[in-house]
Amino acid sequence: ELVALIEQTLMPATPLAGLRFTITAGPTREALDPVRYLSNHSSGKMGFALAAAAAAMGADVTLISGPVQLATPAGVKRIDVVSAEQMHQAALKVAVQSDIFIGCAAVADYRAADVATNKLKKGASEQLQLTLVKNPDIIAAVAGLAKQRPFTVGFAAETQNVLSYARQKLLNKKLDMICANDVSQPDAGFNSEQNALTALWHGGEQVLGLQTKAALAASLITLIYQHFSQQQTTSEANK
């Protein structure tokens, strides 16, 4: 008891202690050949800020990251991947051991139908047709888990009709929450140090205005935790 008392007194506030978060971050890269790839402008900064914020509040955090130029936040377990298929495999493996899953990665929707073993040579032709096939939808797969489904939060990076596209995704992918990100704004979103988001859930939404990604991440983790706790309470009450 004395040890417990001392620990309680000395430990910082860790409201998320015992909770397991899985967070995906960054872009994915889809190889066309050993040299060329398809990717997107995600820097990973928002996902890394979320991982840092959750870990700082005492959560057990696994961060699944695409290729980014960022240091792993303190206390976070990091799994590096390159392609959407690799991220899909890693995410489903860890998701079933998680309480909360946040899909912040900008996963490539499509990959090359065929990946060339050697560098493609530029032909004489002025045009080249590239056939792309759909990648697995990671966040929908996690939200659709029949067993051990975590509380699932998605991101929607859009350049137009941002809130309506985001609410469609919330419904279609059966998410618990979605964060709408207007990436057409030059001072927010991809590669910026700042961001603004609107969090949407079934029956409500909340604007989180332009601020540093670190401050935004702390607010968002708190908001997610509130909704997760409410859902837990409701489902306990219904038992």
Added chain:
Amino acid sequence: ELVALIEQTLMPATPLAGLRFTITAGPTREALDPVRYLSNHSSGKMGFALAAAAAAMGADVTLISGPVQLATPAGVKRIDVVSAEQMHQAALKVAVQSDIFIGCAAVADYRAADVATNKLKKGASEQLQLTLVKNPDIIAAVAGLAKQRPFTVGFAAETQNVLSYARQKLLNKKLDMICANDVSQPDAGFNSEQNALTALWHGGEQVLGLQTKAALAASLITLIYQHFSQQQTTSEANK
């Protein structure tokens, strides 16, 4: 005379003083929409090392760089670009004011035929056909300049038939020298701190074995300068 003597004694060795180098480096990114792009694994390290080596030897260096995560070497003038078309414009503008042009950038051979203004929405279809069109061939354009043509050095990053593909490019693009880079080797080339190259010219070649990119760059700049000087001497003698 006293001033000249003091300057000569105090100044470091600057064998390239008065020579103007233009060096391209890094990948280019070809937008598909505001979020997605095509690119390649070039880190820009080799081109930046070449710029640093030439500047250290006293040359006046302009570095035209695609999107990379690298600091500008001391004394180097840097022009940042994103796409192959931007690099083409910048390169031709500076090339005509240069003595030596080194095309070390991994320029995308193709870009999207149409760049979407808003983020492309993932459709219901499992496949997507992407139409790509050829980008301008920057190094061939520089080597083909009728007036104010600099001594032109290209790079050939290949994964197979490395030397024969490189020699074809030397001839087809009418270069003065080409550096063949086997990027299938995991310990050399793209993103590595080390590299090995074979420099090829009309009538000869020289292997520059595996070493740091800084050491390799110093050897290569010296080799390029030797060939440039020989060509100057020959063309002076023919006047």
